[in-house]
């Protein structure tokens with residue numbers, strides 16, 4: 121992943137002392153032409169006529185679809201000084217999560233609840249969902265995705281604590297294999313006070329709607 125720092129905000133009045141970090145993750149080595157050839161080979165291997173009118177353009181579509189699913193959108197990580205000394209939890213509930221399981225290349229999807237206890241700075245609210253997408257648009261396992269979101273926020277925001285819960289249904293578990301339709305997997309990652317302080321931890325899970 122590569123990151124670059126954007127221009128500082130031009131409005132330097134105290135109310136607008138925000139800082140921005142441009143967060144960029146490209147398609148990390150996606151070779152579209154090779155992917156297209158591989159999809160054509162897969163169709164042939166599956167006994168399909170990859171040259172038929174219906175399938176002729178499918179390799180191109182699939183290659184582009186995977187490239188898109190593996191490339192999170194760029195965003196500015198905008199933070200503001202915590203001038204009011206806000207010291208309670210900030211929690212964004214029910215952030216949609218869509219990712220691809222690295223074992224079967226099938227989607228898993230659900231919601232994330234992401235919260236933090238502010239330190240010196242607070243975060244633009246939309247950025248919690250942006251960070252989820254940053255790691256979800258990858259080949260993933262849910263546990264790693266959960267930890268990456270928490271670790272990244274801890275590193276870049278330096279809050280007093282951070283917590284992430286993800287609840288997701290894996291199509292590899294519901295459409296095929298065990299076919300446990302409707303089963304959702306819940307994972308969590310906590311850092312700082314949300315991990316160490318029982319009251320904060322309990323409050324985070326309560327606000328997330330998870331009974332711990």
Ligand SMILES: Nc1nc2c(ncn2[C@@H]2O[C@H](COP(=O)(O)OP(=O)(O)OP(=O)(O)O)[C@@H](O)[C@H]2O)c(=O)[nH]1
Nearest residue numbers: 221222223224260261262263290292293296297298
């Ligand atoms: N821990 C974890 N496992 C996952 C995740 N996504 C998929 N899996 C599991 O990865 C495992 C891969 O196991 P294998 O036995 O190699 O694959 P399989 O033969 O297709 O297994 P079945 O799904 O049981 O048919 C399966 O149990 C999947 O349910 C995830 O995010 N986290």
Ligand SMILES: [Zn+2]
Nearest residue numbers: 221223224292
């Ligand atoms: Zn899977």
